[in-house]
Amino acid sequence: MSNEEHNIHDFDISLICEYFSSMDRQGPGSTEATIKALSFIDNLHKNSKIADLGCGTGGQTIVLAQNTSGNITAIDLFPDFIDKLNNNVQKLNLQTRVKGVIGSMDKLDFQPNELDLIWSEGAIYNIGFEKGMNYWNNFLKKGGYVAVSEASWLTEERPKEIFDFWNEAYPEIDTIPNKIAQMQKAGYVVMAAFILPEYCWTQNFFIPGITAQKIFLDKYKGNQSAEEFIKYEKHHALLYDQYKDYYGYVFYIGKKI
Numbered sequence: 001m002s003n004e005e006h007n008i009h010d011f012d013i014s015l016i017c018e019y020f021s022s023m024d025r026q027g028p029g030s031t032e033a034t035i036k037a038l039s040f041i042d043n044l045h046k047n048s049k050i051a052d053l054g055c056g057t058g059g060q061t062i063v064l065a066q067n068t069s070g071n072i073t074a075i076d077l078f079p080d081f082i083d084k085l086n087n088n089v090q091k092l093n094l095q096t097r098v099k100g101v102i103g104s105m106d107k108l109d110f111q112p113n114e115l116d117l118i119w120s121e122g123a124i125y126n127i128g129f130e131k132g133m134n135y136w137n138n139f140l141k142k143g144g145y146v147a148v149s150e151a152s153w154l155t156e157e158r159p160k161e162i163f164d165f166w167n168e169a170y171p172e173i174d175t176i177p178n179k180i181a182q183m184q185k186a187g188y189v190v191m192a193a194f195i196l197p198e199y200c201w202t203q204n205f206f207i208p209g210i211t212a213q214k215i216f217l218d219k220y221k222g223n224q225s226a227e228e229f230i231k232y233e234k235h236h237a238l239l240y241d242q243y244k245d246y247y248g249y250v251f252y253i254g255k256k257i
Contacts, residue, residue, distance in 0.1 A: 011229045015220075019229070021080040022212050026056035027122030028201040028249045029149060034063040034121070040192040040253045041117060041145045044068050048116040051075065051139070053105040054123025058085030064119060065089075065098045075103040105132065110139045120148045122249060125170050129179060133186035133254075140256045146188060149196065152176050152250040162243040176250055188254030196249040206237040 020026040044050075048070030052061045055074035058081070065072055076082055085100040103109070105120070106127045118140060124132040129150055136146060151166065153175045166173045174182075180190050213230045220226035 011232070012225055015226055015229055017078045017080055019212060019216050019233075021057060021078070021084060022215065023205075023208055024057065025059050025204055025208070026081075027149075028196055028205045029060060029121050030196070030200045030204050031063050033149070033196050033200055033251060034060045035067055036194065037147045037149075037192070037251045037253055038064070038067055041147065043143065044070055044116060046070065049073075049110075049114060050117045050119065051108070051110065051115055053108075053118060053120040053136070054126060055081070055085060055100065056123070057081045058088060058100060060119070060121045061085060061098065061100070062088060062092065062094070065092075065094045070097070070116065072098045074098065074100045075105060075108075076100070077102065077104055106135060108136075108139055112138055113141050115139050116141055116144050118144075118146045120146075122149050122151075124148045124150055125172065128172050129174075130172070130182045130186070133183055133188070137187050137256060142256055144256045145191075145253065146183075146256070147251065147253045149249045149251045150179060151247065152179055153247050154195065155246050158246040159243060162239060162246055165239055166247065173247070179250070179252060183252060183254045187257055189257055190252065190254050192251070192253045194251050196251065198244060200249065201240055201244070206240065209233060209237070 046069040050064065050068065050070045050072045052064060052072060052074040055061050055076045058074055061072060061074045074085055079102055082100040082102050089095050089098045089100065105123065118136050133146065140146065151170060151173050153173060156175065176193055180193060183190050213233060216226065217230055
């Protein structure tokens with residue numbers, strides 16, 4: 001089977017977790033983008049309760065902690081990701097305000113109207129944008145914020161190759177106006193939406209992946225599943241280089257009304 005015929009859901013989840021746990025970021029993003037998104041959010045203070053859902057190894061969690069004074073609960077399904085986050089939290093002496101816990105973004109233990117801010121970079125796709133926006137709304141205080149980055153179409157028309165790739169990987173990918181409409185329908189005033197710059201993909205995700213891929217392939221030499229997964233990741237990078245005018249990650253920031 002060629003890499004073009006695979007989608008990300010075809011691969012062993014433990015292999016995917018191991019590969020991405022070796023990287024600082026599990027998807028496109030940057031410190032600057034996190035801080036920019038945070039700039040649209042007000043009324044945070046030392047008693048604010050923040051949840052970072054699908055936090056991965058916590059690159060953005062640390063940025064949030066360094067640029068807010070509230071208490072952050074960072075949640076991810078994968079123990080390796082949470083272990084790495086909590087180790088970094090200890091090294092940076094943030095453990096009084098930041099805690100990584102194993103859990104699912106669609107089975108949250110928070111109380112209704114408990115949170116001041118829900119954050120999720122490149123992860124809401126795991127349960128779907130529309131479902132996430134509606135479900136997470138229950139846990140936000142009135143006037144609380146949600147901020148997510150999400151794969152989105154940047155044009156109304158797009159070539160068949162890239163359409164097919166994303167439709168297989170994430171059928172809920174949609175245009176920016178349609179995502180904004182979904183947020184409004186779920187009970188938010190949309191405060192901002194901005195496209196992540198190209199370097200968030202290239203310098204911060206695909207280029208670090210080259211080193212991670214070499215190490216991974218050396219470890220799993222002859223493992224067909226591992227080799228096919230790396231082919232998929234390389235194909236993903238090539239597609240972005242070819243079709244980046246048609247799609248990207250977009251940060252959406254909304255306020256619960």
